[in-house]
Amino acid sequence: MSLGTHASGVPYMKRLMPTLARQRRAYRHMPPKKSAATRKKAVKPKSATAPCASARKARMPTIIHPMLATLVDDPFSDPDWIFETKWDGFRSVCFVRNGQAEFFSRNQIEMTPQYPELVNVGKRLKAKEAILDGEIVALDEHGMPRFQLLQPRVGRKGGLEALRGKGQILYFVFDLLYVDGYDLTSCSVVERKAKLAEILRPSTFIKLSEHIEGEGEAFFREIENFHLEGMIAKRAHSKYVQKRTSDWLKVKTIMRSEVVIGGYTQPRGTRSHFGSLVCGLYRGEELHYVAHVGGGFNERTLTSSFTLMQPLKSDRSPFVAVPKTNEPVQWLKPKLVAEVKFSEWTADMRLRHPVFVGWREDKKAKDCRFEIEKDTDKVVSKSGRHKKR
Numbered sequence: 001m002s003l004g005t006h007a008s009g010v011p012y013m014k015r016l017m018p019t020l021a022r023q024r025r026a027y028r029h030m031p032p033k034k035s036a037a038t039r040k041k042a043v044k045p046k047s048a049t050a051p052c053a054s055a056r057k058a059r060m061p062t063i064i065h066p067m068l069a070t071l072v073d074d075p076f077s078d079p080d081w082i083f084e085t086k087w088d089g090f091r092s093v094c095f096v097r098n099g100q101a102e103f104f105s106r107n108q109i110e111m112t113p114q115y116p117e118l119v120n121v122g123k124r125l126k127a128k129e130a131i132l133d134g135e136i137v138a139l140d141e142h143g144m145p146r147f148q149l150l151q152p153r154v155g156r157k158g159g160l161e162a163l164r165g166k167g168q169i170l171y172f173v174f175d176l177l178y179v180d181g182y183d184l185t186s187c188s189v190v191e192r193k194a195k196l197a198e199i200l201r202p203s204t205f206i207k208l209s210e211h212i213e214g215e216g217e218a219f220f221r222e223i224e225n226f227h228l229e230g231m232i233a234k235r236a237h238s239k240y241v242q243k244r245t246s247d248w249l250k251v252k253t254i255m256r257s258e259v260v261i262g263g264y265t266q267p268r269g270t271r272s273h274f275g276s277l278v279c280g281l282y283r284g285e286e287l288h289y290v291a292h293v294g295g296g297f298n299e300r301t302l303t304s305s306f307t308l309m310q311p312l313k314s315d316r317s318p319f320v321a322v323p324k325t326n327e328p329v330q331w332l333k334p335k336l337v338a339e340v341k342f343s344e345w346t347a348d349m350r351l352r353h354p355v356f357v358g359w360r361e362d363k364k365a366k367d368c369r370f371e372i373e374k375d376t377d378k379v380v381s382k383s384g385r386h387k388k389r
Contacts, residue, residue: 051187051192051195052188052191054186054191055182055184056186058178058182060131061131061183063108066242067243067245068245068248069232069244069245069250070245070246070374071249071250071373072250072251072375072380073374074251075219075220076217076380077216078216080235080237081233081235082189082214082233082236083211083216083219083220083231083232084209084211084231085232086252087135087137087209087229089137089147089150089172090105090111090136090362091105091106091362092104092135093132093177094130094131094132094133094134095130095131096130097129101122105361106363111136115136115153117169118169120205121171121206125199125200127180129178130199131177132176132196133174133177134171134173135174135209136169136170137169138168139167139168145228154359170207171206172207172209173206173207174208174232175193176195177240179199185239188236189238189240190236190237192240193208196208211234213236216231220251220253228253229252230250230253231251232250235248246379251376255341255344256342257340257342257351257368258337258338258339258340259291259293259340260280260281260368261277261334261336262287262289262318263318263325263329263332264277264278265278265327265329266329266330268327272299273305274305274306274330275294275326275327276293277338277356278329279354281369283370287318287319287320287334288319288370289319289321289350291342291354292354293338293351293356295355296340296356308359309332309336312332312333312335313330314333315331317331318331318332318333336359336365337359337361338357339358339359340357341357342355349370
């Protein structure tokens, strides 16, 4: 399939059964159909200019802490929920002022200079001021998101022109928090997305992350077929809160986790630089060992990773209990965060078969904590009946 076919961001939607295809939102032509939960609370807007009944006049915020999803174990279907793709990239909040866009990570690091391809995002909005929430992704030659294609930009200050053409950079925007004097965080997610669709002019570098209503299980199967990272489920009436919440849920197709790097071991044989990363997760203020990660590297990433770790060398283990290693270890100050994929959690809370995916500069080490899947039935039951996969 061509890049042009996939760049819509939801190529797999075309393969859904006809009944789901009819539910797909044509945002540029009509507002979304309201769910039962939204209809119950619908009231006439306070004024003709208010984006929704709950919108309030306010000055544009300068900092946003993104709303985070709770991990659950199974996909589900429910008419009071909407379902979106979990994009494999960097979460980023975009502040737009008079056509100028600035991007910030979830830990408030400015990302704008690393993505010159997104310089004109602000000009694609029919608004003077806006705050968007979305994901910066890199598409490969087949139009599929690849997290590894973002890695050469991590920590890079210059020379970004050399990276053009190595992955198509695209901002998938899925939420609108503020627009032209109005705070929309008290509006429902479907109302926020309807307003977003109204002001957004999609292009090759910014697109709306579309969703479907109700049919989460079929949607998840399509995501699995395309080997995408997972699915996000959102209660249709949910407000935007700047914390982790059970109103947004995530279901992953592959087990992945961000881990803290506490050291690295000496290499064996012909391997260069280091053997494996010694990784952990926080529980309270204590860092607990969870894995040795040696797979997923090539000569280039071994070299760049080794260079990245050198300023953090330490004489002391950062772990609450010093882990046993097969080779001599160099301890590190626990500052670096890596993303790894793995097959499962073991009974003693270790990662089985972990593989390095990439570095995450968008997350603080202290935010990397044990995140065990919650039972979908228990979390979703608050909204009423649903059909579990």
